[in-house]
Amino acid sequence: MERWTKWLGLLLLVGMILNLYFIFIYAPIEKTMGIVQKIFYFHVPSAFAAFLAFFVVALFSVAFLMKRNYFYDRISYASAEIGVMFTTIVLVTGPIWAKPAWNTWWSWDPRLTTTLILWFIYIGYLVLRDFTGEDERGARFAAVFAIVGFVDVPIVYFSIRWWRTIHPQPVLMGGEGSGLAPKMLFALMFSLAVFLILYFYLLLTRLRLEKARMDVNEMKKAIALQEQ
Amino acid sequence: MENLGYLFAGYAVVWLLLFGYMFSIAKRQKQLEKEIELLKDLKSEN
Numbered sequence: 001m002e003r004w005t006k007w008l009g010l011l012l013l014v015g016m017i018l019n020l021y022f023i024f025i026y027a028p029i030e031k032t033m034g035i036v037q038k039i040f041y042f043h044v045p046s047a048f049a050a051f052l053a054f055f056v057v058a059l060f061s062v063a064f065l066m067k068r069n070y071f072y073d074r075i076s077y078a079s080a081e082i083g084v085m086f087t088t089i090v091l092v093t094g095p096i097w098a099k100p101a102w103n104t105w106w107s108w109d110p111r112l113t114t115t116l117i118l119w120f121i122y123i124g125y126l127v128l129r130d131f132t133g134e135d136e137r138g139a140r141f142a143a144v145f146a147i148v149g150f151v152d153v154p155i156v157y158f159s160i161r162w163w164r165t166i167h168p169q170p171v172l173m174g175g176e177g178s179g180l181a182p183k184m185l186f187a188l189m190f191s192l193a194v195f196l197i198l199y200f201y202l203l204l205t206r207l208r209l210e211k212a213r214m215d216v217n218e219m220k221k222a223i224a225l226q227e228q
Numbered sequence: 229m230e231n232l233g234y235l236f237a238g239y240a241v242v243w244l245l246l247f248g249y250m251f252s253i254a255k256r257q258k259q260l261e262k263e264i265e266l267l268k269d270l271k272s273e274n
Contacts, residue, residue: 036231039238046242085249089242096238100231198246205253212260219267226271 001211005204012201015194027187039097041187045195046089047115051153052199053083054122058150061143073139074214076146077129078206080122082199087119102166110159111167118156121149134217 023041030037056079064072094112095105106112125146132138160167180188 034230036234036238038235042239042242085245089245092241092245093238096234096241100234202249202253205250209253209257209260212257212264216260216263216267219264219271223267223271 001204001208005201005208008197008201008204012194012197015190015197019191019194022187022190027184028181030184033101036097036100039093041191043090043093043097044188045191046086046093048192049195049199050083050086050090050118051157052196053079053086053203054118054150054153056203057083057122057125057146061146064143065140068136070134070139070214071210073143074210075203075207076143077126078210079203080125080129080146082202082206084119084122084126085202086195086199087115087122090115091119107166109165109167110163111156111165114152114156114159118149118152121152122146125149 019041023038027038027041029035057076060072060076060079063069064076094115098107099105125142128138128145129142132142159165160169179185
């Protein structure tokens, strides 16, 4: 796992440097919004990384409920933490972009509101998981909570298609008149790939921590048995 | 180059959050490694 993390870290470093080149030099400045639109190249990939993270949480929560393997529960916990971090990026960069574009920091728009709800759901999951510790019932309850919470992910994604919103329409697989200039599209796709690598890099690093935590618990149990 | 301040703020926040999170993982990892060493000592004493 450590070798993988190192290689992924190296790939991430090179990818991120190239990413910044494509965002700031290669991609043209958008005509209506100006330079501030470049926030988009980190804002959108962060949202996709968060969706992937919460999908992994739900997937391993199902696996945990089926197999009762605690490592699956730990993968869910690690991925939820990373997902919350990416959602925080989305929720902070969004208003910074919105202020010059919409002349307001925040609007209770469907996309923004459902994203905020998503953030609260997984903060709730992390608090719940912290609070219940190694208790099996707690872990099961948290797994069910994570699976139900995942329902909000497609709602966030489709919110701009389902309801009237001031949020920009989808640039990928959107309707007529949507889309990006080829250079902008390339920069976005490249950034999406880099954020995908970033997610897996953080997940592996975070799982190393969980592995160490499991080792500590095992050792504590072994010492307690020795002392009896 | 209007709104350059917003662009700077946006990217600064992203880097702060990313590095802050990575730093917090590294700090927790170090604490656990210390704890593992302590427990190893305790185990060998028993």
